[in-house]
Amino acid sequence: MAATTLLARQPICDVNKEIVAYELLFRFEDGTINSSVDGDKATSQVLINAFSLGECDRITGGLPAFVNFTSRLLENLPPIASELLNIEILENIEITPELLTKVKEIKAKGYKIVIDDFVWDDKYKPLLELTDIVKLEVPAMNRTELREAIAKLGKYQVELLAEKIETQDEYLFCKKLGCTLFQGYFLYKPNIVEGATLSSNKAAVLNLIAELNQSDADINSVTSIITRDADLSYKLLSLINSAEFRRSVEVSNINTAVSLLGITRLKSWASMLAMAKLEDKPKSLLAISMQRAIFCESVAAIFTPQLAEKFYMIGMLSCLDLFFDISIHDLMEKLPLDEESKSALIEYQGLLGLILKTATFYERFKLLEVPWRQLRELGLDQNEVNTIFIESNVKANALLESI
Numbered sequence: 001m002a003a004t005t006l007l008a009r010q011p012i013c014d015v016n017k018e019i020v021a022y023e024l025l026f027r028f029e030d031g032t033i034n035s036s037v038d039g040d041k042a043t044s045q046v047l048i049n050a051f052s053l054g055e056c057d058r059i060t061g062g063l064p065a066f067v068n069f070t071s072r073l074l075e076n077l078p079p080i081a082s083e084l085l086n087i088e089i090l091e092n093i094e095i096t097p098e099l100l101t102k103v104k105e106i107k108a109k110g111y112k113i114v115i116d117d118f119v120w121d122d123k124y125k126p127l128l129e130l131t132d133i134v135k136l137e138v139p140a141m142n143r144t145e146l147r148e149a150i151a152k153l154g155k156y157q158v159e160l161l162a163e164k165i166e167t168q169d170e171y172l173f174c175k176k177l178g179c180t181l182f183q184g185y186f187l188y189k190p191n192i193v194e195g196a197t198l199s200s201n202k203a204a205v206l207n208l209i210a211e212l213n214q215s216d217a218d219i220n221s222v223t224s225i226i227t228r229d230a231d232l233s234y235k236l237l238s239l240i241n242s243a244e245f246r247r248s249v250e251v252s253n254i255n256t257a258v259s260l261l262g263i264t265r266l267k268s269w270a271s272m273l274a275m276a277k278l279e280d281k282p283k284s285l286l287a288i289s290m291q292r293a294i295f296c297e298s299v300a301a302i303f304t305p306q307l308a309e310k311f312y313m314i315g316m317l318s319c320l321d322l323f324f325d326i327s328i329h330d331l332m333e334k335l336p337l338d339e340e341s342k343s344a345l346i347e348y349q350g351l352l353g354l355i356l357k358t359a360t361f362y363e364r365f366k367l368l369e370v371p372w373r374q375l376r377e378l379g380l381d382q383n384e385v386n387t388i389f390i391e392s393n394v395k396a397n398a399l400l401e402s403i
Contacts, residue, residue: 008365009393011284012066012161012183015175019284021086023066023183025365060084061287061397066114074102082110086133091117095127103130117163120149128156135161136179138170150177185364206324209271209317210335222266223258235273239399264309268293268316275323283400288363289319291396295359296352298388303378304351314344314352315359362389 012021068088078085087106093099107113112132115124119140128134134153141149150160162174165184174182212222226232233254240257241250251257258266272293276286293315300311317335321328332342344352354374361370362385375385 009060009065010183010365012181013282013284014182015180016282017182017284018282019061019063019287020181021064021066022060023088024060061400064112068116071099074099074106077106077109077111082112086112086114088114088116088135089127091115091119095123100126100130103127107132114161118149120145120152128153128158131156131158133159133161133181135163135183136174137164138162138174139164139166143173146174147177150179206331206334209274209320212267212270212274214336215338217263217267219258219263219266222263222270223254226258226270227254232270232273235276236269239269239273262309264313268309268313271313272316275320278323281323285319285322287396287400289316290399291392292316292318292356292359292363294395294399295362295389295392296355298392299355299358299380299385300351302380302384307351310341311352311355314341314356317341318345318356318360320345358385359389 008025009022010025011019012023014020062084064084064086066086066088068090070090071093074087074089077087089103103113107130113130114133114135115127115131116135117137117140118124118134119137136146136149138146153160159181160174160177160179161181161183162170162179163183165171165174165182170184171182211217211225214221226236236254236257237251240260251260261269272286272289275281275289293312296315297308297312301308304311317337320331320335324331328346332346337345340350340352343349344356347353348357354371358370358375361367370385372382375381
């Protein structure tokens with residue numbers, strides 16, 4: 001397969017694990033950047049793709065985008081509002097008087113200056129005076145070196161971003177040292193607590209999801225469940241009247257909303273809204289669930305449209321272990337799902353599991369591991385799947401605003 005440039009985005013989170021920005025990344029179809037790729041071309045392609053795919057502020061949900069800039073590209077900034085773009089200066093850029101002058105000009109225009117892949121070196125001192133955010137390359141330093149680097153940075157007015165965080169332990173350690181921003185895969189990995197007791201709030205929500213997903217649940221029973229909960233009723237009406245559904249006439253009652261959605265989609269929406277009620281979980285987690293659901297549905301619509309709604313449900317339920325802090329195996333014992341759905345959620349088995357697995361690999365930018373051969377057999381190519389993934393992010397952000 002010919003190499004194709006991709007737009008990837010990686011979340012940047014605050015101390016509460018809420019997404020506050022994204023880094024936009026250049027990628028070939030295998031998820032790597034070949035050493036022969038010119039840095040100017042890579043950054044230019046990222047920015048072009050971001051805007052051609054629906055405007056950067058929509059792709060990032062209106063949050064700032066961190067983008068790597070070479071010395072040459074610093075000379076000609078793209079026409080992107082400063083509140084939407086943070087300028088990352090790479091560690092291999094030579095810090096010259098000319099560079100410092102250009103950085104001053106950029107900063108004066110309102111852009112935030114970020115030093116990428118930072119490991120302490122005295123060469124950074126003049127640049128640190130102009131820097132807003134320092135991205136600490138955690139794997140490149142042991143804990144003593146990390147403490148010393150942060151201590152030296154204390155004299156500068158910079159915010160500390162710990163990048164390439166892989167575990168909860170690393171996150172907590174960096175947080176204790178004063179880092180307020182974090183980047184890495186830790187947000188996407190479940191923090192499993194075996195045998196944990198659910199709080200009364202979580203137990204109620206899980207019971208509701210279980211009731212919604214009973215095999216014999218019909219329109220009337222699901223409607224009754226929703227109408228008994230004022231918050232669910234309000235949010236369901238907000239969703240059905242959102243821009244995503246493009247209704248010419250406002251829907252003002254639950255019965256009409258239910259009939260428009262249908263039983264399968266209604267179960268998924270109500271489950272999503274129930275999960276949104278868990279106040280100890282970040283909105284970013286709900287965004288991931290929504291994005292997976294939309295991605296799975298959109299892909300399924302191409303080769304098995306009659307099952308698109310079921311694929312949507314699987315995507316929506318795929319983050320349940322993160323919401324409830326117990327293993328997916330334990331959750332499947334509590335939910336009355338069919339065996340096909342359970343095997344997809346637990347082991348990524350079958351068509352359902354194949355598409356769900358593809359979604360998770362895209363989230364983590366592990367495109368080498370995407371089962372491309374199986375996807376091609378279904379009539380899906382790289383460009384098509386990439387476009388669906390980007391569009392699912394955009395739609396998920398829009399829907400999140402509705403609730």
